[in-house]
Amino acid sequence: xxxxxxxxxxxxxxxxxxxxxxxxxxxxxxxxxxxxxxxxxxxxxxxxxxxxxxxxxxxxxxxxxxxxxxxxxxxxxxxxxxxxxxxxxxxxxxxxxxxxxxxxxxxxxxxxxxxxxxxxxxxxxxxxxxxxxxxxxxxxxxxxxxxxxxxxxxxxxxxxxxxxxxxxxxxxxxxxxxxxxxxxxxxxxxxxxxxxxxxxxxxxxxxxxxxxxxxxxxxxxxxxxxxxxxxxxxxxxxxxxxxxxxxxxxxxxxxxxxxxxxxxxxxxxxxxxxxxxxxxxxxxxxxxxxxxxxxxxxxxxxxxxxxxxxxxxxxxxxxxxxxxxxxxxxxxxxxxxxxxxxxxxxxxxxxxxxxxxxxxxxxxxxxxxxxxxxxxxxxxxxxxxxxxxxxxxxxxxxxxxxxxxxxxxxxxxxxxxxxxxxxxxxxxxxxxxxxx
Amino acid sequence: xxxxxxxxxxxxxxxxxxxxxxxxxxxxxxxxxxxxxxxxxxxxxxxxxxxxxxxxxxxxxxxxxxxxxxxxxxxxxxxxxxxxxxxxxxxxxxxxxxxxxxxxxxxxxxxxxxxxxxxxxxxxxxxxxxxxxxxxxxxxxxxxxxxxxxxxxxxxxxxxxxxxxxxxxxxxxxxxxxxxxxxxxxxxxxxxxxxxxxxxxxxxxxxxxxxxxxxxxxxxxxxxxxxxxxxxxxxxxxxxxxxxxxxxxxxxxxxxxxxxxxxxxxxxxxxxxxxxxxxxxxxxxxxxxxxxxxxxxxxxxxxxxxxxxxxxxxxxxxxxxxxxxxxxxxxxxxxxxxxxxxxxxxxxxxxxxxxxxxxxxxxxxxxxxxxxxxxxxxxxxxxxxxxxxxxxxxxxxxxxxxxxxxxxxxxxxxxxxxxxxxxxxxxxxxxxxxxx
Numbered sequence: 066x067x068x069x070x071x072x073x074x075x076x077x078x079x080x081x082x083x084x085x086x087x088x089x090x091x092x093x094x095x096x097x098x099x100x101x102x103x104x105x106x107x108x109x110x111x112x113x114x115x116x117x118x119x120x121x122x123x124x125x126x127x128x129x130x131x132x133x134x135x136x137x138x139x140x141x142x143x144x145x146x147x148x149x150x151x152x153x154x155x156x157x158x159x160x161x162x163x164x165x166x167x168x169x170x171x172x173x174x175x176x177x178x179x180x181x182x183x184x185x186x187x188x189x190x191x192x193x194x195x196x197x198x199x200x201x202x203x204x205x206x207x208x209x210x211x212x213x214x215x216x217x218x219x220x221x222x223x224x225x226x227x228x229x230x231x232x233x234x235x236x237x238x239x240x241x242x243x244x245x246x247x248x249x250x251x252x253x254x255x256x257x258x259x260x261x262x263x264x265x266x267x268x269x270x271x272x273x274x275x276x277x278x279x280x281x282x283x284x285x286x287x288x289x290x291x292x293x294x295x296x297x298x299x300x301x302x303x304x305x306x307x308x309x310x311x312x313x314x315x316x317x318x319x320x321x322x323x324x325x326x327x328x329x330x331x332x333x334x335x336x337x338x339x340x341x342x343x344x345x346x347x348x349x350x351x352x353x354x355x356x357x358x359x360x361x362x363x364x365x366x367x368x369x370x371x372x373x374x375x376x377x378x379x380x381x382x383x384x385x386x387x388x389x390x391x392x393x394x395x396x397x398x399x400x401x402x403x404x405x406x407x408x409x410x411x412x413x414x415x416x417x418x419x420x421x422x423x424x425x426x427x428x429x430x431x432x433x434x435x436x437x438x439x440x441x442x443x444x445x446x447x448x449x450x451x452x453x454x455x456x457x458x459x460x461x462x463x464x465x466x467x468x469x470x471x472x473x474x475x476x477x478x479x480x481x482x483x484x485x486x487x488x489x490x491x492x493x494x495x496x497x498x499x500x501x
Numbered sequence: 502x503x504x505x506x507x508x509x510x511x512x513x514x515x516x517x518x519x520x521x522x523x524x525x526x527x528x529x530x531x532x533x534x535x536x537x538x539x540x541x542x543x544x545x546x547x548x549x550x551x552x553x554x555x556x557x558x559x560x561x562x563x564x565x566x567x568x569x570x571x572x573x574x575x576x577x578x579x580x581x582x583x584x585x586x587x588x589x590x591x592x593x594x595x596x597x598x599x600x601x602x603x604x605x606x607x608x609x610x611x612x613x614x615x616x617x618x619x620x621x622x623x624x625x626x627x628x629x630x631x632x633x634x635x636x637x638x639x640x641x642x643x644x645x646x647x648x649x650x651x652x653x654x655x656x657x658x659x660x661x662x663x664x665x666x667x668x669x670x671x672x673x674x675x676x677x678x679x680x681x682x683x684x685x686x687x688x689x690x691x692x693x694x695x696x697x698x699x700x701x702x703x704x705x706x707x708x709x710x711x712x713x714x715x716x717x718x719x720x721x722x723x724x725x726x727x728x729x730x731x732x733x734x735x736x737x738x739x740x741x742x743x744x745x746x747x748x749x750x751x752x753x754x755x756x757x758x759x760x761x762x763x764x765x766x767x768x769x770x771x772x773x774x775x776x777x778x779x780x781x782x783x784x785x786x787x788x789x790x791x792x793x794x795x796x797x798x799x800x801x802x803x804x805x806x807x808x809x810x811x812x813x814x815x816x817x818x819x820x821x822x823x824x825x826x827x828x829x830x831x832x833x834x835x836x837x838x839x840x841x842x843x844x845x846x847x848x849x850x851x852x853x854x855x856x857x858x859x860x861x862x863x864x865x866x867x868x869x870x871x872x873x874x875x876x877x878x879x880x881x882x883x884x885x886x887x888x889x890x891x892x893x894x895x896x897x898x899x900x901x902x903x904x905x906x907x908x909x910x911x912x913x914x915x916x917x918x919x920x921x922x923x924x925x926x927x928x929x930x931x932x933x934x935x936x937x
């Protein structure tokens with residue numbers, strides 16, 4: 066592949082035991098509590114590097130819910146863990162989820178630019194505005210700020226961060242006196258004084274190899290779409306079908322143009338759960354086990370429960386109405402995640418029995434043999450609905466290994482995915498521009 | 502050496518170009534602007550490992566002052582840089598300076614415990630309460646909080662962090678059902694509700710290899726001494742003479758006992774600037790060059806300027822009066838640093854010409870041949886005035902290399918310093934207890 070060929074981008078989620086709640090009880094080596102063992106993550110990162118993944122993706126929430134039957138999905142701090150992995154595994158990018166609600170722009174911009182420099186230009190920052198009251202309780206007595214404050218604050222946070230990332234650039238100096246470390250153009254205060262932040266600057270970390278880290282965004286509410294269109298370069302969204310993806314892309318692109326951005330600089334890499342079997346039937350069975358539902362009936366019961374459907378009225382073989390699945394905008398939840406179901410069921414007439422095999426954790430689910438999984442991945446990429454995927458392994462590390470051994474070679478043979486790392490930074494590999 | 506033998510502890514400061522302002526212009530390889538190059542720090546960390554240093558020490562201030570004639574002393578984020586180095590260099594401890602003023606306890610406790618786990622128990626946290634108004638301007642419009650708020654806040658910050666570090670401990674579970682990730686004793690909320698912080702918990706990172714990171718403290722004001730006596734395990738102070746060190750130790754110990762702590766669990770490792778020459782005369786000359794003063798007259802002029810002495814009245818060969826050097830408690834500065842001069846000049850009758858050779862950057866200065874430097878290091882350690890030193894190289898990396906090649910072998914031959922790493926964690930190497 067040459068630089069000008071469009072190619073599939075793939076990230077891989079590396080949160081603790083994997084994406085599906087009960088999958089960790091089916092690990093082949095029987096190990097269970099190694100998710101805070103450095104060797105566990107190093108093994109996963111090396112697997113991912115063998116699979117030529119563009120980036121390791123760590124979602125995050127600064128919260129522990131030690132409920133019976135649950136497991137921790139977020140533990141070691143993402144920027145710290147990814148810094149450690151970057152020092153041990155070359156090439157691969159690093160997506161760190163960080164909260165704009167509970168960080169200060171100066172400190173976070175500094176940590177991020179430090180890692181971008183140390184990793185040689187491999188950092189992607191996935192900025193989230195936290196929406197869970199239990200998270201708020203770890204950061205003071207104030208109630209969770211409402212969405213109409215969280216999103217403008219996140220926007221200003223990123224504006225400040227970008228000013229800081231550009232505030233010290235030794236290249237501006239040109240030739241300087243050998244007895245001087247820097248000249249008068251090297252660094253300037255940013256003197257930001259906005260609605261939420263006042264920051265003088267300059268940042269004490271210079272411009273990095275990517276100009277600044279790539280910005281990822283996940284929101285799909287109106288607020289989230291605006292933030293994605295203003296700042297997002299990689300969009301981690303939930304797109305369950307072609308129609309939904311095209312409609313999402315159109316919405317983001319329209320807003321991006323309104324904000325003066327070129328929509329081709331925005332890449333969609335929605336979440337994807339892939340379950341691979343020797344046959345489709347084996348994959349279906351693994352789905353039932355790894356999800357914790359145990360059986361197809363269990364999946365249907367969970368679907369009814371999660372969507373507030375009365376079991377007495379529930380016909381799993383009756384077509385569903387998308388209208389019933391539009392999330393309530395005032396609910397304290399991640400709006401984008403709920404909206405995926407509505408989009409799917411509006412554009413495709415599905416029964417519950419069909420629908421439960423189309424999504425896990427609100428992300429697109431693809432099931433079948435390695436060939437069938439590869440086909441489904443390529444399908445929405447080939448016509449540009451998506452630019453790639455963020456693969457969420459149901460069970461780590463086993464399913465990452467299986468994906469790398471079985472699906473990646475097919476994608477490579479089809480000529481849509483690289484056989485080795487090309488370019489130097491995440492910007493190079495995603496075809497993203499460098500900031501001025 | 503066995504575990505029961507008292508031995509010298511040594512850390513090494515690895516901030517950018519080294520400790521002395523103009524020293525970087527005298528680097529042997531002529532390189533200047535590599536202080537944000539990852540390879541530069543890796544080289545230094547490997548040198549330090551060869552010298553069996555207990556820990557790499559990064560002081561910090563979230564601030565850039567790009568003034569002509571200056572150079573950045575603090576750039577890459579300490580926790581991020583040390584995480585990267587820990588992944589590449591074994592054994593050596595990591596002292597990260599972090600602000601309790603501009604961080605939230607949950608996020609910081611999480612980052613720190615993550616690094617302690619990833620490094621196998623090598624983290625020391627040097628908690629500082631920032632005192633510079635320019636730093637405050639990077640974190641909002643509020644003026645710098647006064648000392649009577651900053652220190653109680655730092656105290657509560659550490660109380661919260663310690664509760665969080667103990668809040669999730671999988672070892673409390675014992676045998677649990679194989680289908681469950683954790684049992685009911687694994688993690689508990691801390692429900693902290695204090696004067697400055699409200700934090701529910703539990704922390705989403707479990708207890709680490711050291712129980713929690715070792716706590717370092719630097720303050721020497723009344724507030725700072727209290728904080729050191731309550732929480733400090735390693736004290737980075739400025740001790741310019743035996744009498745000053747013994748007086749400082751006594752003050753810390755008395756307060757520690759009042760707070761119910763065993764004073765033997767508090768280790769003094771003050772800063773030390775060592776300048777090595779083939780002869781003492783060469784070391785004196787290097788001192789004049791690396792400090793930027795250029796000559797002994799330059800050192801004297803700087804001394805007069807820094808202490809507000811009128812040059813017209815200044816007799817560099819007249820004995821100085823310690824009373825004149827007691828810092829004003831209301832000044833916005835690091836009180837402990839100024840106090841060092843007063844302590845020195847109260848206990849020893851020195852002229853300015855003598856005094857300028859006794860301290861650099863408010864830390865003890867030792868000058869001479871490698872033998873003479875080793876003698877002076879051992880001198881205050883042998884009778885227990887100090888437990889070791891935090892060596893601040895005038896010029897990095899050259900002076901670290903020189904210290905490792907010339908001074909360390911002498912310390913090893915004298916039987917006061919190890920030839921290889923012993924123990925597993927920083928607690929082991931400093932003889933510090935593990936928290937319950």
